[in-house]
Amino acid sequence: MPVLGISYVAVWSKNLAANRHVFANVLELPIAYEDEDIVVFETNGAQLVLQRATGADEHLDGTIQFGFNVTELDSITQALVAAGQTIELDQEELGMERRVTVLRLPSGHAVEFIGE
Secondary structure: OOEEEEEEEEEEEOOHHHHHHHHHHHOOOOEEEEEOOEEEEOOOOOEEEEEEOOHHHHHHOOOEEEEEEEOOHHHHHHHHHHOOOEEEEEEEEEEOOEEEEEEEOOOOOEEEEEEO
């Protein structure tokens, strides 16, 4: 199976500081990266990403997004296209020999597939 597992779960929020407090101070999850618009927590498995919902992304407040690590990005992308799915990004370069395809589900949620 080309899907290895969930890479990350992202939670969009207008109140990043309040959510950060819960995960960092109450649940004591270690922070892998942080700036004014994002906090990335390490867990045993997928990363938890808190993303600020402001400006053009303000409508994403309360939205959850997730991504999968995959071994065969080309074949997954081709299968999604063949099935008539909406592809927002088609194997865009992320750097470090990683690419991403972004699927827009019929519900409107984005799902990322990340691979080589």
